[in-house]
Amino acid sequence: MEEKTISNKTIERLSIYLRYLTYLQIEGKEKVDSKELSKLALVSPCLLRKDLSYFGEFGRSGYGYNIIHLKNAIEKILQTDSSKNFIIIGAGNIGKALANYVYFDKLNFHLKAIFDNNLKKVGKKIGNLNIRSYSELETYLDKNNIHIAIIATPKESAREVYLKLTEKIVQGIWNFAPVDFPSTKHSYVINEHLSKNMLVLSYHNNKMS
Amino acid sequence: MEEKTISNKTIERLSIYLRYLTYLQIEGKEKVDSKELSKLALVSPCLLRKDLSYFGEFGRSGYGYNIIHLKNAIEKILQTDSSKNFIIIGAGNIGKALANYVYFDKLNFHLKAIFDNNLKKVGKKIGNLNIRSYSELETYLDKNNIHIAIIATPKESAREVYLKLTEKIVQGIWNFAPVDFPSTKHSYVINEHLSKNMLVLSYHNNKMS
Numbered sequence: 001m002e003e004k005t006i007s008n009k010t011i012e013r014l015s016i017y018l019r020y021l022t023y024l025q026i027e028g029k030e031k032v033d034s035k036e037l038s039k040l041a042l043v044s045p046c047l048l049r050k051d052l053s054y055f056g057e058f059g060r061s062g063y064g065y066n067i068i069h070l071k072n073a074i075e076k077i078l079q080t081d082s083s084k085n086f087i088i089i090g091a092g093n094i095g096k097a098l099a100n101y102v103y104f105d106k107l108n109f110h111l112k113a114i115f116d117n118n119l120k121k122v123g124k125k126i127g128n129l130n131i132r133s134y135s136e137l138e139t140y141l142d143k144n145n146i147h148i149a150i151i152a153t154p155k156e157s158a159r160e161v162y163l164k165l166t167e168k169i170v171q172g173i174w175n176f177a178p179v180d181f182p183s184t185k186h187s188y189v190i191n192e193h194l195s196k197n198m199l200v201l202s203y204h205n206n207k208m209s
Numbered sequence: 210m211e212e213k214t215i216s217n218k219t220i221e222r223l224s225i226y227l228r229y230l231t232y233l234q235i236e237g238k239e240k241v242d243s244k245e246l247s248k249l250a251l252v253s254p255c256l257l258r259k260d261l262s263y264f265g266e267f268g269r270s271g272y273g274y275n276i277i278h279l280k281n282a283i284e285k286i287l288q289t290d291s292s293k294n295f296i297i298i299g300a301g302n303i304g305k306a307l308a309n310y311v312y313f314d315k316l317n318f319h320l321k322a323i324f325d326n327n328l329k330k331v332g333k334k335i336g337n338l339n340i341r342s343y344s345e346l347e348t349y350l351d352k353n354n355i356h357i358a359i360i361a362t363p364k365e366s367a368r369e370v371y372l373k374l375t376e377k378i379v380q381g382i383w384n385f386a387p388v389d390f391p392s393t394k395h396s397y398v399i400n401e402h403l404s405k406n407m408l409v410l411s412y413h414n415n416k417m418s
Contacts, residue, residue: 097303202287
């Protein structure tokens with residue numbers, strides 16, 4: 001299979017297929033046809049077949065897809081077949097919620113450390129991790145192989161954290177602070193906008209009423 | 210201005226412009242030019258001008274945009290100039306984090322109630338709201354004008370909640386449970402995939418290394 005660059009939209013859909021393949025596997029199913037999978041993923045059967053055929057032959061029409069085979073193939077494409085380490089900076093409500101989000105671990109993303117600059121929080125436990133002082137972040141990144149860092153600080157501290165993470169070449173940065181940071185040559189940044197979906201809902205709200 | 214349907218992508222960008230216009234206003238600025246605003250929003254100046262010109266004349270080139278004028282216009286388009294009520298079902302980590310997210314209130318989205326089916330949680334406080342029993346949800350929806358409902362329950366309970374919300378015609382549903390629900394004629398549904406962005410980061414991670 002030759003190396004291809006996949007759009008973020010396709011990655012999103014693949015991650016949704018992966019979700020349902022995992023559920024079907026847990027239910028003890030062995031095969032799924034494109035109609036059933038597309039219905040679960042809320043994607044048209046045509047688009048599903050297009051997505052999957054792009055990466056090679058996963059099944060023959062009329063026979064359905066072998067669930068384990070297809071799941072392994074998607075995991076390989078998304079590279080979740082190897083485990084990834086992530087850290088969280090900011091132990092507030094968002095940081096805590098992400099630290100306790102069980103589905104990351106199931107996808108082979110492992111939370112290794114949580115940092116906060118509030119000394120009252122340092123040493124307290126989230127799950128089985130003690131919150132570390134933010135002052136340790138730099139040394140920690142030098143000594144540990146961290147693939148992804150989540151910024152869950154207030155707006156005011158976020159830029160300093162971002163500059164530190166890019167300086168230390170953390171390759172994936174997921175920013176929940178309400179400010180937008182650009183990707184750099186070595187760090188890919190996703191700026192999360194929690195308010196955005198609220199506004200999308202609000203807009204459609206008025207269209208429907 | 211004639212009624213136009215705006216794509217979700219455009220709504221997202223407008224919500225980002227709104228964010229920075231608010232920050233600039235807080236800083237006491239009166240005008241902003243498209244170059245500065247596009248830099249903050251990480252959007253090309255060309256796309257910014259295109260987005261804004263689509264809704265009428267907000268400024269003359271070379272003079273910059275009047276911040277309050279532009280902010281009011283975007284608020285009108287996104288219909289955040291009227292206040293919206295929302296509720297959260299599920300008082301777990303995600304529910305609590307969203308309940309405490311201060312930026313919703315700033316955008317005129319007001320949290321009115323939180324529900325949980327765990328009787329140990331019922332009556333406890335999140336912010337200044339007491340957690341209500343899930344059994345009250347139906348009556349609550351009959352008596353109150355709720356625009357948006359957030360599903361923050363485990364996967365197992367999510368479908369029941371979704372069916373109740375669509376039955377009661379809640380117009381906006383934001384689902385954080387790891388399962389996808391379709392929009393209906395009267396309810397617009399956004400399925401949030403927290404894992405999705407982790408997978409996008411992971412994918413780019415490997416591309417960069």
